[in-house]
Amino acid sequence: MSSNRQWPVPADEQSTVGKLGESGLLARILPRLRGAQALLGPGDDAAMIGAPDGRFVFSVDTLVQDQDFRLTWASGYSSSGYDVGWKSAAQNLSDINAMGAVATAAVISLTLPHETPVGWVEDLADGFSAAVRELGAMRCAIAGGDLGRGREISITAAVTGDLAGAAPLLRSGARPGDVVAVCGILGAGAAGLALLESSRGPGGWNEQEARLVGLQARPRPPLAAGPAAAAAGATAMMDLSDGLGRDGARLAAASGVVLALESAALAPDALALEPVAGGLGVEALTWVLGGGEDHGLLATFGRDVELPSGFRQIGDVVAGTAGGCTIDGAPLGAFLGYDHFGG
Amino acid sequence: MSSNRQWPVPADEQSTVGKLGESGLLARILPRLRGAQALLGPGDDAAMIGAPDGRFVFSVDTLVQDQDFRLTWASGYSSSGYDVGWKSAAQNLSDINAMGAVATAAVISLTLPHETPVGWVEDLADGFSAAVRELGAMRCAIAGGDLGRGREISITAAVTGDLAGAAPLLRSGARPGDVVAVCGILGAGAAGLALLESSRGPGGWNEQEARLVGLQARPRPPLAAGPAAAAAGATAMMDLSDGLGRDGARLAAASGVVLALESAALAPDALALEPVAGGLGVEALTWVLGGGEDHGLLATFGRDVELPSGFRQIGDVVAGTAGGCTIDGAPLGAFLGYDHFGG
Structure with a gap:
């Protein structure tokens, strides 16, 4: 074939x-x-x-x-x-x-x-x-x-x-009081990358591992969700290509706010990756927060908006001039992200 | 600077x-x-x-x-x-x-x-x-x-x-009886390339040679001429990026015609390059017919159309199923052109 x-x-x-x-x-x-x-x-x-x-x-x-x-x-x-x-x-x-x-x-x-x-x-x-x-x-x-x-x-x-006449969704529109939401899988791209770069070969991958490599090799951005978020009145949006931590910091900086994320909302994502992360000696939450190439969506919505299908809340937009993201109130930092030139 | x-x-x-x-x-x-x-x-x-x-x-x-x-x-x-x-x-x-x-x-x-x-x-x-x-x-x-x-x-x-509402100019619109015209310099890109690849260094280039290298390094497509040709009713057009011979053959094939070029119309272009060509042991007409990267325009116009400013006739569109170009009636061939993979 x-x-x-x-x-x-x-x-x-x-x-x-x-x-x-x-x-x-x-x-x-x-x-x-x-x-x-x-x-x-x-x-x-x-x-x-x-x-x-x-x-x-x-x-x-x-x-x-x-x-x-x-x-x-x-x-x-x-x-x-x-x-x-x-x-x-x-x-x-x-x-x-x-x-x-x-x-x-x-x-x-x-x-x-x-x-x-x-x-x-x-x-x-x-x-x-x-x-x-x-x-x-x-x-x-x-x-x-x-x-x-x-x-x-x-x-x-x-x-x-x-855009069919709609306003484009920018990174700069998040306002304090909005909710922070994501659509799509978090951490699969990073998990797949870790497997590709591990010494254990494809023949030894179990079903979950093969699926994660598949998502790294052939990412599946949720293409219905972008226009749906626009129709629902999202205030800001961007693609998750470099990881929630780094991309979140970009959206926060563009909007002049802080994204206050909650680990409890991300725990299911991490839990799902635990079996693979454990085998590689990795903390699964670092994949969820820092891994790139998932190509889901990070968006903010007014508190009264019903989130469109596929989106789930992972935190809140709060005021703050420092920019960046926090996780359970502690600074997340941009260090989890990825810089093409290592700078 | x-x-x-x-x-x-x-x-x-x-x-x-x-x-x-x-x-x-x-x-x-x-x-x-x-x-x-x-x-x-x-x-x-x-x-x-x-x-x-x-x-x-x-x-x-x-x-x-x-x-x-x-x-x-x-x-x-x-x-x-x-x-x-x-x-x-x-x-x-x-x-x-x-x-x-x-x-x-x-x-x-x-x-x-x-x-x-x-x-x-x-x-x-x-x-x-x-x-x-x-x-x-x-x-x-x-x-x-x-x-x-x-x-x-x-x-x-x-x-x-x-396009401001106008129809796009295609390669496929040339009809027997149209005139073949070009806008812009022919052969400068090839002459400049030959100088860049010759052993004689920039210090030894005369004014004309330095100008030709300048046109190779920083081509000057005639950006007013494209929309002007459209407004004048050109029947077909394309960019001269791979040389008159090869690009002309593409336009001829797309239109199902032959472009009958006349060497007399191209003689001034060749003559201008003679001083440089002679020094490098090259026939100047091969640069004019075969040289790429000039980024002028090749266009065809109805016989009754006054050519827009910058365009000059170099031949005629004639019927023929063989495609390609002729020069003074002899096949020009696509061999003068450039193939990125040498095939």
């Missing part, structure tokens, strides 16, 4: 992008990039996309080999092209979701070493398309792209979205 | 992106990314851009170190961050121009090795902003981006544009 082809690939699939060439590769992957119909799709210098309410939201994100994924992990797991394509789509669709919008188009730029197997790139296209479809981005066209050569694999997607 | 800082940089600027960290680097470059005002700019998970006529055009392009630019060329010339930022903006704005549209927003994803000097990245932001301004993309916001680490420098920009 094409979705499981790994690197290295069997001898009969050893055709590489260097051997096939740019136009040959395009002919192989374009038919696999299936999404909604754009007003004008690939084939010209730019695509054309509808923006029914006269505006659109616009974001970009990149995955780089050995930084954001590994072809082969310490555990022996190999990231398939399907995994990488899925993750690129998921993280970009999540940014649109975080504004309360519905994705309308993606363009993709791929940088590939000469020796990249063509089958791996086909799987990447399949994974990207599958994420768009299976995550429910039914209005999202895969509208164009760019192909080039490099020493490492890199995939950048830029995505646009439609 | 910041626009001339090179790599390696002086000791007092040796602060690297690895030392500064992601948020520190963002704080240094965001103020330098000045364009038009977006409805909502950087700081949230996505920007918000206006689309007054209810649709927008959308494109993406990437520059990768050692593929699309070199930090140090055979000639000894060092590509500044300013050069690379300018070129990224120029090639992306050119794609929007080629549709007959006016750029409205750009988002930028930067992949940087740890050791990249911060000053080099600041120059890149300056060069991107300067190109947007100096090339005349006055409605283009620099609306957001993404920062990450990698083994090589890579910059991807995605750009959107506004």
